[in-house]
Amino acid sequence: xxxxxxxxxxxxxxxxxxxxxxxxxxxxxxxxxxxxxxxxxxxxxxxxxxxxxxxxxxxxxxxxxxxxxxxxxxxxxxxxxxxxxxxxxxxxxxxxxxxxxxxxxxxxxxxxxxxxxxxxxxxxxxxxxxxxxxxxxxxxxxxxxxxxxxxxxxxxxxxxxxxxxxxxxxxxxxxxxxxxxxxxxxxxxxxxxxxxxxxxxxxxxxxxxxxxxxxxxxxxxxxxxxxxxxxxxxxxxxxxxxxxxxxxxxxxxxxxxxxxxxxxxxxxxxxxxxxxxxxxxxxxxxxxxxxxxxxxxxxxxxxxxxxxxxxxxxxxxxxxxxxxxxxxxxxxxxxx
Amino acid sequence: xxxxxxxxxxxxxxxxxxxxxxxxxxxxxxxxxxxxxxxxxxxxxxxxxxxxxxxxxxxxxxxxxxxxxxxxxxxxxxxxxxxxxxxxxxxxxxxxxxxxxxxxxxxxxxxxxxxxxxxxxxxxxxxxxxxxxxxxxxxxxxxxxxxxxxxxxxxxxxxxxxxxxxxxxxxxxxxxxxxxxxxxxxxxxxxxxxxxxxxxxxxxxxxxxxxxxxxxxxxxxxxxxxxxxxxxxxxxxxxxxxxxxxxxxxxxxxxxxxxxxxxxxxxxxxxxxxxxxxxxxxxxxxxxxxxx
Numbered sequence: 001x002x003x004x005x006x007x008x009x010x011x012x013x014x015x016x017x018x019x020x021x022x023x024x025x026x027x028x029x030x031x032x033x034x035x036x037x038x039x040x041x042x043x044x045x046x047x048x049x050x051x052x053x054x055x056x057x058x059x060x061x062x063x064x065x066x067x068x069x070x071x072x073x074x075x076x077x078x079x080x081x082x083x084x085x086x087x088x089x090x091x092x093x094x095x096x097x098x099x100x101x102x103x104x105x106x107x108x109x110x111x112x113x114x115x116x117x118x119x120x121x122x123x124x125x126x127x128x129x130x131x132x133x134x135x136x137x138x139x140x141x142x143x144x145x146x147x148x149x150x151x152x153x154x155x156x157x158x159x160x161x162x163x164x165x166x167x168x169x170x171x172x173x174x175x176x177x178x179x180x181x182x183x184x185x186x187x188x189x190x191x192x193x194x195x196x197x198x199x200x201x202x203x204x205x206x207x208x209x210x211x212x213x214x215x216x217x218x219x220x221x222x223x224x225x226x227x228x229x230x231x232x233x234x235x236x237x238x239x240x241x242x243x244x245x246x247x248x249x250x251x252x253x254x255x256x257x258x259x260x261x262x263x264x265x266x267x268x269x270x271x272x273x274x275x276x277x278x279x280x281x282x283x284x285x286x287x288x289x290x291x292x293x294x295x296x297x298x299x300x301x302x303x304x305x306x307x308x309x310x311x312x313x314x315x316x317x318x319x320x321x322x323x324x325x326x327x328x329x330x331x332x333x334x335x336x
Numbered sequence: 337x338x339x340x341x342x343x344x345x346x347x348x349x350x351x352x353x354x355x356x357x358x359x360x361x362x363x364x365x366x367x368x369x370x371x372x373x374x375x376x377x378x379x380x381x382x383x384x385x386x387x388x389x390x391x392x393x394x395x396x397x398x399x400x401x402x403x404x405x406x407x408x409x410x411x412x413x414x415x416x417x418x419x420x421x422x423x424x425x426x427x428x429x430x431x432x433x434x435x436x437x438x439x440x441x442x443x444x445x446x447x448x449x450x451x452x453x454x455x456x457x458x459x460x461x462x463x464x465x466x467x468x469x470x471x472x473x474x475x476x477x478x479x480x481x482x483x484x485x486x487x488x489x490x491x492x493x494x495x496x497x498x499x500x501x502x503x504x505x506x507x508x509x510x511x512x513x514x515x516x517x518x519x520x521x522x523x524x525x526x527x528x529x530x531x532x533x534x535x536x537x538x539x540x541x542x543x544x545x546x547x548x549x550x551x552x553x554x555x556x557x558x559x560x561x562x563x564x565x566x567x568x569x570x571x572x573x574x575x576x577x578x579x580x581x582x583x584x585x586x587x588x589x590x591x592x593x594x595x596x597x598x599x600x601x602x603x604x605x606x607x608x609x610x611x612x613x614x615x616x617x618x619x620x621x622x623x624x625x626x627x628x
């Protein structure tokens with residue numbers, strides 16, 4: 001198991017080199033004039049060239065890439081053309097916010113999707129099943145930005161139950177940074193007020209992102225539950241008198257959940273991508289919002305850094321998922 | 337008096353083509369401490385009769401059209417699901433055909449067995465040798481010990497460590513032993529074995545049969561042994577019932593029925609058993625390679 005994990009982690013390096021080359025080259029060969037944009041509309045030719053020289057944009061692309069990649073190895077992701085700040089610092093601030101959102105919505109998706117699918121599978125073709133099917137179908141077909149606006153309108157404006165946007169209200173100071181996740185950091189600091197507020201701020205954007213995964217996970221879980229219910233061992237468990245609640249929620253659910261695991265791994269990537277829209281709607285200070293602004297300004301260092309960060313998170317998340325297969329299905333862990 | 341008495345049991349199964357009657361009037365009586373063989377060809381309704389006793393036939397698609405099943409005087413057809421659940425495992429144990437698919441692959445043997453032991457101990461704590469008010473921990477320890485003992489008795493070597501293994505690490509024969517141990521946890525009075533040796537190879541088959549017959553002799557057990565193998569019935573059973581097309585066509589003492597069958601179907605079934613005197617079938621020319 002440990003050897004397998006190390007092998008998978010070692011595989012990350014070539015993947016990242018490929019990914020960085022791709023994004024770097026595409027960023028540089030795209031038409032446009034980043035140095036000109038950064039210098040502003042009234043800059044002279046000399047000022048423009050000075051900025052290009054400062055950022056190394058006057059060098060051939062292989063040289064630029066080499067400089068960039070050696071910098072990355074030292075933790076230097078270059079500087080942003082627009083903010084003139086080091087990208088690494090920006091990333092350290094924005095990435096945890098996004099990850100908190102992504103993992104919280106993933107948590108919601110699993111917490112809601114798995115039981116929904118299990119119940120639908122157990123009560124196959126009943127009114128409950130039909131209701132869940134109708135609900136999941138409409139959830140899947142709802143565009144996220146629209147859903148986010150509707151949720152803001154209902155829960156933020158009309159009912160005033162939940163905050164509209166941001167991570168914390170201005171009057172609450174963020175907890176001292178340990179993980180960068182406000183919910184966890186505030187718990188570590190023992191600051192329950194900050195914990196309550198950061199959780200309240202998470203709910204709407206996380207729900208917006210989680211709704212489609214909830215629906216898909218529930219549908220997959222439903223079909224695998226139906227399949228597991230027909231297995232011989234379920235009949236044996238019944239024949240030996242185990243109560244159905246124990247059979248369903250312990251013995252059936254564990255077998256059925258392994259089918260949804262692949263899906264959950266893939267959703268990490270999907271959720272990371274969808275932060276771009278959702279963070280815009282909810283004004284969430286994460287890398288989605290950061291990347292959007294950078295793309296609009298042809299500011300490529302942040303774009304490359306965000307892409308690499310998302311790549312690493314995605315690969316690691318799928319590594320965790322692969323490890324979990326071994327937990328849910330003991331046959332797999334033996335073969336590794 | 338019989339421990340189990342089935343009278344005129346009729347069961348229909350629904351499919352896309354409509355309803356088909358699969359059991360049409362099964363009569364079966366099993367005396368205390370008997371080993372009752374139920375033989376018949378595939379589709380004759382043997383397994384559904386066995387499942388019906390534990391009321392494990394899903395309804396729908398199944399639908400009972402009539403008949404009674406009396407177990408120790410209680411009518412099982414009118415029993416509630418909760419009453420049935422208390423009988424299962426505790427009074428009526430079951431063993432099924434394919435040991436590779438009847439153990440849950442995602443859980444350790446110990447998890448599955450201990451859950452069953454704790455469950456039967458709810459109604460009868462004596463079974464795992466504890467008081468009604470023992471702590472959770474004491475219950476767990478006692479339940480595990482009972483399972484380890486049983487695994488040892490069915491011939492699993494080193495049961496104390498093997499109990500924590502996953503099912504896929506056991507061979508087919510060993511898994512069937514585990515399933516037998518599982519069925520015995522609740523000390524059932526009636527054990528329904530549905531082709532328990534069909535999926536095993538011949539030498540393992542003999543060991544498992546030997547094991548089962550020794551259990552029936554040593555523990556106050558009654559067994560219904562469902563099989564299509566008449567040789568096994570002759571070796572193991574005290575009584576036999578022959579089923580055909582959803583009905584019992586002949587039943588009685590095993591020696592009497594196998595020696596002097598009265599029913600024409602029983603005669604036919606017995607003549608289908610191969611012996612040394614069975615003439616070889618005509619050689620299939622194509623299979624022998626003589627292409628015309």
